Amino acid sequence: MANAVEMSTMRKLVAQLNQYRHEYYNLNAPSVADDVYDYMYDELLALEEHTGVCMANSPTQTVGYPVVSALPKVAHDIPLLSLDKTKSIEDLIAFQAGRTVDLSLKLDGLTTELIYENGQLIRLSTRGDGSIGENITHNAKAISGIPERIPYEDRLVVVGESFIHNSDFESLKSITDSAGNPYKNSRNLAAGSIRAFDAAICAQRHVSFLPFSVLEGFEEYTDWANGKHARLLKLTEFGFGVIHAVQLQDGDKAQYEQLIAQMREAAEMSDLPIDGLVLTYDEVDYSRTCGRTGHHFKDGLAFKFEDELYESVLRDIEWTPSRTGEIAPVAVLDSVVIDGCTVSRASLHNLSFIESLELMPGCRVLVSKRNMIIPHIEENLERGHFDLDAVTPKHCPCCGAETRFHITDGGKKALFCDNPDCAMRKLRRFVHFASKKAMDIEGLSEATLERLIARGWLHSFTDVYRLDHYMQEIICMDGFGEKSWDNLWGAIQRSRNTTFERYLIAMDIPMIGNHASKVLAKQFGSSPSAFEEAVENDFDFSQLPDFGETLRQNIHQWFAQEENRILWEELQEMVTIQTVTTETHSMEDNPFVGCTMVVTGKVEPYTRSGINAKIESLGAVAGSSVTKKTDYLICGENAGSKLDKARALGIRVLSPGEFFRMIGE
Ligand SMILES: NC(=O)c1ccc[n+]([C@@H]2O[C@H](COP(=O)([O-])OP(=O)(O)OC[C@H]3O[C@@H](n4cnc5c(N)ncnc54)[C@H](O)[C@@H]3O)[C@@H](O)[C@H]2O)c1
Numbered sequence: 001m002a003n004a005v006e007m008s009t010m011r012k013l014v015a016q017l018n019q020y021r022h023e024y025y026n027l028n029a030p031s032v033a034d035d036v037y038d039y040m041y042d043e044l045l046a047l048e049e050h051t052g053v054c055m056a057n058s059p060t061q062t063v064g065y066p067v068v069s070a071l072p073k074v075a076h077d078i079p080l081l082s083l084d085k086t087k088s089i090e091d092l093i094a095f096q097a098g099r100t101v102d103l104s105l106k107l108d109g110l111t112t113e114l115i116y117e118n119g120q121l122i123r124l125s126t127r128g129d130g131s132i133g134e135n136i137t138h139n140a141k142a143i144s145g146i147p148e149r150i151p152y153e154d155r156l157v158v159v160g161e162s163f164i165h166n167s168d169f170e171s172l173k174s175i176t177d178s179a180g181n182p183y184k185n186s187r188n189l190a191a192g193s194i195r196a197f198d199a200a201i202c203a204q205r206h207v208s209f210l211p212f213s214v215l216e217g218f219e220e221y222t223d224w225a226n227g228k229h230a231r232l233l234k235l236t237e238f239g240f241g242v243i244h245a246v247q248l249q250d251g252d253k254a255q256y257e258q259l260i261a262q263m264r265e266a267a268e269m270s271d272l273p274i275d276g277l278v279l280t281y282d283e284v285d286y287s288r289t290c291g292r293t294g295h296h297f298k299d300g301l302a303f304k305f306e307d308e309l310y311e312s313v314l315r316d317i318e319w320t321p322s323r324t325g326e327i328a329p330v331a332v333l334d335s336v337v338i339d340g341c342t343v344s345r346a347s348l349h350n351l352s353f354i355e356s357l358e359l360m361p362g363c364r365v366l367v368s369k370r371n372m373i374i375p376h377i378e379e380n381l382e383r384g385h386f387d388l389d390a391v392t393p394k395h396c397p398c399c400g401a402e403t404r405f406h407i408t409d410g411g412k413k414a415l416f417c418d419n420p421d422c423a424m425r426k427l428r429r430f431v432h433f434a435s436k437k438a439m440d441i442e443g444l445s446e447a448t449l450e451r452l453i454a455r456g457w458l459h460s461f462t463d464v465y466r467l468d469h470y471m472q473e474i475i476c477m478d479g480f481g482e483k484s485w486d487n488l489w490g491a492i493q494r495s496r497n498t499t500f501e502r503y504l505i506a507m508d509i510p511m512i513g514n515h516a517s518k519v520l521a522k523q524f525g526s527s528p529s530a531f532e533e534a535v536e537n538d539f540d541f542s543q544l545p546d547f548g549e550t551l552r553q554n555i556h557q558w559f560a561q562e563e564n565r566i567l568w569e570e571l572q573e574m575v576t577i578q579t580v581t582t583e584t585h586s587m588e589d590n591p592f593v594g595c596t597m598v599v600t601g602k603v604e605p606y607t608r609s610g611i612n613a614k615i616e617s618l619g620a621v622a623g624s625s626v627t628k629k630t631d632y633l634i635c636g637e638n639a640g641s642k643l644d645k646a647r648a649l650g651i652r653v654l655s656p657g658e659f660f661r662m663i664g665e
């Protein structure tokens, strides 16, 4: 018997999952990642099993989603169902139970059914909701791997996957979905393409087809047609491609692990998009006795590899002003252990992010470590009572000034504190100024800065170099003494001897960090006056490598403010800027000399060719795909399948931050 809370949770889950299914299957524009969908699906399934109650429209009882496109509908004589899934190798072994099984790549595309009669392709269709699909025969010629005529006269029903090769997807990335957004993955683009009304459009998308099962036909070949693998091999005689598959008589955990790693590698080498592997009994007769549910046939099992998700509770949202004035929200979570690390905080980025997940303190959430590195909230399991007003602080939690909504350059809603004297903003600016990559003042720690600011001794950066005015008072401060003062003042003096790059970073022009400052140093021969002159002459900085329009504007806007100009000039009087650019990395003094390094995802602020050039400048080789020979994978935002591959091969993965630290940037 289900209690009221369970019933309400189940209803909400069904409604939410059906919404996601509609977005995924009909719009080809999912709003959540597959593993999030799978987590919620599993939660629903567990509740249904526990309570014995199941809604008629539950996603656990059907496949896909009823078709809403204007394409002609077709009925499937034999339903095309989904697969049960697992992430555990033990489940694969238990499923196999000593039988002969086929392990094949699970292509991440769209189920497609082909019907041949008298040797002629007569119908091509999508799976739809399993019983009713869409007729897409008009696109048959536009999909590669589909023979139009075959040397086989009886009725033959072939099922397989239509998909787009990884490299093709990379080059088609500019194409947008029905909501005008870039396609999130090749599966969604493939789905959008094979259902196009115009075959010419489908043809532009480089969709391919590979068969994974023969549903009808070959009955006359009694000697071999009881084997699924043999049936697929027969298809190659008709011009079909062959899906990578291996046959297993029995297997233990170690064998499965090895095989899984090999198959993932094979997929990568063949440029195939996969989201798992499929295990199925080879014997057709036995398979028929296994039965089915509304959702899947029981003769197969999908093995999925995905980022792990962990459930936690959002306890609080903390707001801290940054040095730009943007007040950054951070989630305070019940601790969860992910990959051996305890996670209790995660960035919430901005208000748009909070709004999109409807996050309110007290909600159950799903947390992942994206790319194994950065904790990230993937989903709110308790949406539906969001109140923007209630979560947004009206006043800066640091200085009490009224906060302001602001739409950032990226189009996100963010919260700002405009008070230039906001203590936290000021402290952050000084911390940045004294940091290693800027003026590099050893010993001028955050705690010390906080005290010096509180006493009113630091307003402008130039005040750092006048701290000796307060020497007596500083020596008398709690925990300070003559020795500490000598050390601090010594470090401040040493920092006067600086480089153009450091000086520029210390100025805190938005987005001018390590990389941009080096580019500018190179361009202007490390000369502040040459750079200044360029600013005055409205130089187009966007033409510099890895610069763009925003960076160009940032520089000009920064210099347009009088107090910044004063700082730029006054501080120069107090320091000596070396005119020669320090050569950043000699070929010997970095840990990557001779290594092969591959990059995946976005490594800001570099472009892909920019970061590869950096790798080469370290005396390392920039590889394009992860292989056994790869030494390091640098894994930025939105990493692709290379990360899975690197994990499978045990290759060391670095976050961009770790990489930059290791080369001293
Ligand atoms: N992100 C979202 O909002 C959202 C919404 C709905 C579904 N989904 C995703 O889709 C999944 C459900 O989709 P599904 O029902 O198509 O299931 P599925 O993609 O998990 O697996 C079943 C399908 O795998 C395909 N397949 C590929 N290679 C195969 C092979 N070698 N042998 C057999 N089959 C093979 C078949 O087309 C089959 O229909 C969910 O688990 C979820 O990950 C995501």
Ligand SMILES: [Zn+2]
Pocket (backbone or CB within 6 Å): 321, 396, 397, 398, 399, 400, 401, 417, 418, 419, 422, 423
């Ligand atoms: Zn403030």
